[in-house]
Amino acid sequence: MNPYLILGVLPGASDAEIRSAYLDAIRKFPPEREPERFQTISNAYEQIKDEKSRLNYRLFDRVPPGATPFEVLAKFCAASPAKKPLDFDAMKAFLRSCTTT
Amino acid sequence: MSKKHHKNSRRPSELSSDQLERQARDDMAAGRFRKARDTYKILCKQDREKHLPALIEANRCLAEQLVEKGQIPEAEQVLAHLKTIAPSSSVLATDVSVALKKNDWLTALDAALCLWKDLPAVPLERDRAAVADALVLAFPNLQETETLARPEATDLEAVVGALRCLTEQRWEKAQELLRPLPRGSLFAAWKILVKGMIAFYTGDPEKAQALFAQLPPHGVPVRAANAFQLFLGPSPSRTPDEPARDQAARGACCLLNATNLAPFLLRANQSWRAARYTHSYEEMRRAPGFPSEESDLAGALSDFYFKAAFAMSEAPSDEYVEWFKQFADSGRFNNDAEARLTYRLLGCAELKNPYYDGDIEFFWRSFLGFFPADDPQNGKVTSLVLEQVGAHCALREEDEDNPFFPDDADGFPPALRDAIRVLEESIERDPSNLGAYFKLLDVYESAEKDDDRDLLLDRMADLFPRDKSVLLRAAKESLQREAYVKGIQYLERAHSLDALDPVVLQELAGAYTALAKDQYKKKNINKGRHTFDLARRHGNQDKLNFYRGLDFLQATQGVLELTFGDKGMGQRLMTAARKSTSSIVALLFFAHGISRLNRRKRGSPFWAELLQNRALVASASARKEVYLVFEYLHSIDEDLGWSAESEFVAECLLPVSSEAFSREEAADLVPLLAEYPQFIFLAERITREALRRNPTDPRFRLYSLFGCTSSPTDLDTAALAGIYHDAIREGDTKTATLAQGAMRLAEDFGDPSDEQDDFGFSDKEIEEMRRMASTLSDAEFEAFRQKSGEIIPLPIFDLVMAGIRGKSSPRPQPERQRRGTWKTDELDLFNQ
Numbered sequence: 005m006n007p008y009l010i011l012g013v014l015p016g017a018s019d020a021e022i023r024s025a026y027l028d029a030i031r032k033f034p035p036e037r038e039p040e041r042f043q044t045i046s047n048a049y050e051q052i053k054d055e056k057s058r059l060n061y062r063l064f065d066r067v068p069p070g071a072t073p074f075e076v077l078a079k080f081c082a083a084s085p086a087k088k089p090l091d092f093d094a095m096k097a098f099l100r101s102c103t104t105t
Numbered sequence: 106m107s108k109k110h111h112k113n114s115r116r117p118s119e120l121s122s123d124q125l126e127r128q129a130r131d132d133m134a135a136g137r138f139r140k141a142r143d144t145y146k147i148l149c150k151q152d153r154e155k156h157l158p159a160l161i162e163a164n165r166c167l168a169e170q171l172v173e174k175g176q177i178p179e180a181e182q183v184l185a186h187l188k189t190i191a192p193s194s195s196v197l198a199t200d201v202s203v204a205l206k207k208n209d210w211l212t213a214l215d216a217a218l219c220l221w222k223d224l225p226a227v228p229l230e231r232d233r234a235a236v237a238d239a240l241v242l243a244f245p246n247l248q249e250t251e252t253l254a255r256p257e258a259t260d261l262e263a264v265v266g267a268l269r270c271l272t273e274q275r276w277e278k279a280q281e282l283l284r285p286l287p288r289g290s291l292f293a294a295w296k297i298l299v300k301g302m303i304a305f306y307t308g309d310p311e312k313a314q315a316l317f318a319q320l321p322p323h324g325v326p327v328r329a330a331n332a333f334q335l336f337l338g339p340s341p342s343r344t345p346d347e348p349a350r351d352q353a354a355r356g357a358c359c360l361l362n363a364t365n366l367a368p369f370l371l372r373a374n375q376s377w378r379a380a381r382y383t384h385s386y387e388e389m390r391r392a393p394g395f396p397s398e399e400s401d402l403a404g405a406l407s408d409f410y411f412k413a414a415f416a417m418s419e420a421p422s423d424e425y426v427e428w429f430k431q432f433a434d435s436g437r438f439n440n441d442a443e444a445r446l447t448y449r450l451l452g453c454a455e456l457k458n459p460y461y462d463g464d465i466e467f468f469w470r471s472f473l474g475f476f477p478a479d480d481p482q483n484g485k486v487t488s489l490v491l492e493q494v495g496a497h498c499a500l501r502e503e504d505e506d507n508p509f510f511p512d513d514a515d516g517f518p519p520a521l522r523d524a525i526r527v528l529e530e531s532i533e534r535d536p537s538n539l540g541a542y543f544k545l546l547d548v549y550e551s552a553e554k555d556d557d558r559d560l561l562l563d564r565m566a567d568l569f570p571r572d573k574s575v576l577l578r579a580a581k582e583s584l585q586r587e588a589y590v591k592g593i594q595y596l597e598r599a600h601s602l603d604a605l606d607p608v609v610l611q612e613l614a615g616a617y618t619a620l621a622k623d624q625y626k627k628k629n630i631n632k633g634r635h636t637f638d639l640a641r642r643h644g645n646q647d648k649l650n651f652y653r654g655l656d657f658l659q660a661t662q663g664v665l666e667l668t669f670g671d672k673g674m675g676q677r678l679m680t681a682a683r684k685s686t687s688s689i690v691a692l693l694f695f696a697h698g699i700s701r702l703n704r705r706k707r708g709s710p711f712w713a714e715l716l717q718n719r720a721l722v723a724s725a726s727a728r729k730e731v732y733l734v735f736e737y738l739h740s741i742d743e744d745l746g747w748s749a750e751s752e753f754v755a756e757c758l759l760p761v762s763s764e765a766f767s768r769e770e771a772a773d774l775v776p777l778l779a780e781y782p783q784f785i786f787l788a789e790r791i792t793r794e795a796l797r798r799n800p801t802d803p804r805f806r807l808y809s810l811f812g813c814t815s816s817p818t819d820l821d822t823a824a825l826a827g828i829y830h831d832a833i834r835e836g837d838t839k840t841a842t843l844a845q846g847a848m849r850l851a852e853d854f855g856d857p858s859d860e861q862d863d864f865g866f867s868d869k870e871i872e873e874m875r876r877m878a879s880t881l882s883d884a885e886f887e888a889f890r891q892k893s894g895e896i897i898p899l900p901i902f903d904l905v906m907a908g909i910r911g912k913s914s915p916r917p918q919p920e921r922q923r924r925g926t927w928k929t930d931e932l933d934l935f936n937q
Contacts, residue, residue: 006408008400015400059482059489066415066453069408073374073385074354076409080402081335081357089306090360092272098359099268100242102328102352103205104173 005069007048007061009083019054026053122151129159138167161191165199172206194220198232201239214243221257234324237291241265242325260286264295276303298326302333310337332356363402366392370406382421383428386410390439398442411446414454426454433471441475448472456493459500466527469494488535495527496544499551521552539569546578558582566595573599573606580612589620614643615652618661622703625665633670637662648687649730651695651737656686660696667710668703690718691730694753698738701745715753722757725770731757732777739781751783762790768802771795775808788812803832804840811847820851 008015011025026049033041051061070076090098120128125144132141142163148156164187171180184203188196197220204213217239220232240261263282270279279299286296301316314337317330331353351371358367369392376385389395389406396407414425429447438444448471455465469490476486501520525548531541542565549558562579569575576599583592593616599609617640624633637658644655651657659682666675679696686692693715700709722731735754739747761774771791778784778791789812795805807828814820825848832841 006400006405059485063489064453066412068412068416069405072377073370073406076405077354077357078335080405082338084336089272092269095268095272096244098356099325099329101359102325102356
C-alpha cells in the first residue's frame with residue numbers, strides 16, 4: 005500500500021514531516037501491541053524517509069498494493085486517515101445509493 | 106449461444122412435488138427468481154394454499170430484480186400479475202421496495218405511508234425495514250408525513266435531524282436527538298447506523314464495529330454499514346456476499362468522494378476476477394481522470410494496474426506487459442501520467458529481466474520524455490533512471506562473432522562501453538548520485554579499466570569526503586593493489602568519522618598488519634615494528650578474530666621477527682602470546698600457518714609443538730577453532746599444499762565420529778566439514794554415527810541424503826518430504842527449512858515439462874553453465890559465481906553447480922573477506 009497513505013502524509017512532505025508522522029504512528033501502534041501494523045509502518049517509512057528513497061519508490065517499486073481492484077479499495081479505505089463526514093446532500097446521495105445491490 | 110443448464114434442470118413434469126419445491130427454493134437462494142416463480146406456479150396448481158406465499162415472494166423478488174436491471178416494462182408486467190394474486194399489504198410492500206430501487210422517493214414515501222396503515226399485526230421484518238427506509242430516504246417535511254402516527258413521526262424527525270447534525274459534525278446534538286428512540290422503534294436500525302457513523306467519524310472504530318454488527322440483515326442501514334466496514338477492516342460478524350460487496354464498494358467510493366470511479370471499478374473488478382486483466386484495465390481507464398499519480402483512490406488503483414504484472418505468474422505477466430507495449434506503440438494515452446506509468450511499467454519489466462534488452466533504454470528515455478522538464482526533481486530522476494539502465498547495460502552478453510556487436514579496436518566490449526556512457530550521463534545529470542559512481546566503478550572493474558577505476562575512486566573520495574562507504578571502497582582497492590599507505594589513509598579518514606565502527610577497525614588492523622608484513626619482507630624491520638604497534642591499537646580480545654585478536658597479532662609479529670628480524674624478539678613475542686592465549690592449539694596452528702606462508706617451502710618451527718599438543722583438542726569449541734584456523738590459512742593461499750595440515754585437522758576432529766558428542770556439535774560440524782573434499786569422509790562418519798544413535802533424526806537423515814547426492818536432479822523428493830514432515834513434527838524448524846528448500850529445488854530441476862526454472866534458465870542453459878563451469882579455474886569460477894549472484898541466489902547457484910565444481914574444489918574466498926566466526930549450516934552442504 006502507498007507508504008504516504010500509511011503514514012498519513014502528502015507526497016510533497018519534507019523529511020522532517022515524514023519522520024514526525026512515522027514517530028506518531030509507531031507511538032500509536034507500538035511493536036509489542038501491534039507487531040504487524042508496526043512492521044507496515046516501518047516499511048512505509050523506509051520507502052520514503054529521504055528524497056532518494058522517495059524517488060526510488062516512485063520510479064522502481066514493483067509491489068502492487070493488492071491482488072484485485074477491490075482489495076486495493078479495501079486496503080485504501082482501511083489505511084485512509086479519519087475522514088470528515090460528507091455534507092448533507094452527499095450523505096443523502098450515499099444513503100440513497102444503498103437501496104440497490 | 107447455448108443456454109446454461111443446471112444440474113437439477115429436469116423437466117418439471119418429471120419431478121415430484123418435493124423435488125419441485127426443493128428446486129424452487131434453490132433457485133430463490135441463487136437469485137434465479139423467474140425460474141423459481143415458474144416452479145411455484147406449477148406447485149400452486151397442486152396446492153395453492155401452501156405455495157401461494159412463496160409464489161408471491163418469487164414474483165416480488167423478480168420485480169425488484171428487473172427494476173434493478175432497468176427492465177421496467179418487464180417489471181411492470183410482473184407487478185400487474187402480482188396484484189392479481191397477492192393481498193394488498195404485500196402489493197404495497199412491493200411497491201415500496203420497487204419505488205426505492207427506482208430511486209422514486211416520493212412514490213416510495215406514499216406507498217410506505219399507505220403500507221404503514223395497512224400492515225398486519227405482525228408484519229414481516231423486511232416490510233417494516235422497507236417502510237422505514239422509504240420514510241427516511243424521502244427526507245420528507247412534516248406536512249408530507251402528517252398521516253404518520255405520532256411516535257413514528259417524531260422518531261423519523263429525530264433520525265433525519267441526527268443525520269443532518271452528523272454531517273455538520275455536531276456529534277452531541279445528534280446523540281441527543283437519537284436518545285429518545287426506543288428499541289422497538291420503526292427506525293431502530295437507523296438509530297444504530299447513525300450512532301455507528303458517529304463512532305466512526307469520532308475515531309472509535311471498535312464501537313462503530315460493534316454497533317454495525319447489531320444491524321438487522323435487511324434494509325439500507327446494513328448496506329450503508331457495509332461501506333463503512335471497508336474502512337474498519339474485515340467484519341468479525343458478517344461476510345457480505347458478492348452483490349453486497351459490490352454495493353459496499355460503491356458506497357465506499359461515495360464516502361471517499363470518488364463516486365465517479367465506482368461503476369468502472371465494479372466492472373473492472375469483475376474482469377480482473379475472471380483473469381481478463383487487460384480488459385479490466387481498459388474498463389478502468391474509461392473513468393474520468395484515470396490513471397493518476399495522486400495519492401487518492403484513483404492513484405492507488407493506478408498503482409495497482411501498473412505494478413500488478415510483477416505479482417503475476419510468468420505467462421499472464423508476459424501477456425499483460427506485451428499488451429502495454431502495444432498500447433505504448435499506439436500512443437493513445439489518456440494523459441501524461443498514463444504515458445509515464447506505462448513506460449515505467451515497461452522499463453521495470455526490463456530491469457527484472459536478467460538478460461539485457463536494448464528496449465530498456467528506449468522505455469526509460471520515453472518515460473523521461475514525459476517527465477516535466479521544469480520539475481525540480483528532473484535531474485535527480487533522470488540520474489536515478491540512467492543509473493539503473495547503465496547497470497543493466499553491463500549485463501548484456503554479446504556473441505563474440507556477432508557482427509552487429511563488434512568489440513572496440515582495443516577489444517573493449519560494447520556492452521560495457523554503453524554502460525559507461527549511460528552511467529557517466531547519470532553522474533553528469535546529478536553529481537551527488539553516489540549509487541551511479543559505485544555502479545560505474547563496478548563496470549570499470551568488469552572492464553579491467555584499473556586506471557579509470559582508481560581515478561574515479563580518488564574523485565569520489567574528494568567529492569564525498571564524509572562518506573564511509575566511499576572511503577572503505579577506496580581503501581579496499583588501494584590495499585588490493587598493495588598501495589598500503591594510501592589504503593590506510595582512507596581507512597584513518599573513515600575511522601575519524603566513526604571511531605567505533607567495527608568494520609573500519611577490522612580493516613585498519615588488517616591493513617596495518619599487511620603493511621607491516623611487507624615492511625618485514627623488505628627488511629624494514631623497525632618500520633614493521635612501528636606499524637605493528639599501530640595495528641595493535643585496533644586490536645581486541647576476540648580469540649577467534651585473526652585480524653584484530655591481540656594474540657594473533659602478537660603471534661604474527663613473532664613469526665615475522667623469527668623469519669626476517671630478531672629471533673630473540675620473535676621468541677619473546679611467541680612466549681608472550683602462548684601465555685596470554687586461551688587456546689594454545691589454535692595459536693600454534695595459526696603461527697605454523699603464517700610461518701609456512703612466509704617461509705614457503707622451508708616448513709615451520711611450530712609443527713612439532715603443535716603435534717605434541719594435539720591431545721588438548723578435546724572439546725567441541727577447540728575442534729571448531731582448529732577447523733576455523735585451517736579455513737583461514739587455506740583461504741590465504743590454497744595452492745600452498747596443506748595436506749599435512751588437513752590430516753592434522755582430520756585427526757583432531759576424528760573423535761567426533763566415535764566418542765561421545767552432542768547432537769549440536771555434530772550438526773554444526775558436518776556442513777563445515779563437507780566443504781572440503783579431504784574432510785568429507787569425516788562428515789559422512791559423523792552422520793553415520795549420529796544416525797546409529799538416533800536413526801530417525803531428521804537433520805542427519807537430511808545430511809545423509811545430501812551426502813549421497815551429486816546433483817539436485819538426483820534428490821529423492823519422497824525422502825525429503827518425509828524428513829520435512831518429521832522435522833515439523835519434532836519442531837526442528839531449521840531442518841524443515843533446509844528440506845523444504847531442497848524439495849523446491851528438486852521440483853524445479855526435476856520437472857521435464859518445465860522448460861525454464863524460476864530464474865529463467867532452460868535445462869539446456871543450465872547444462873551449458875555446468876559444462877562451462879567445469880572448465881574454469883577457481884578464480885574464474887569465483888568471478889562467474891559472484892556475477893551469477895546478481896541474478897540468482899548464491900545457494901541456488903551452488904546447488905546448480907553441485908557435482909561439477911564439486912568436492913574437488915572448494916570455492917576460494919579473498920583473505921580479507923574471511924571472518925573467524927561460526928558459520929551456519931544453511932544449505933552449506935551444497936557449497937561444494
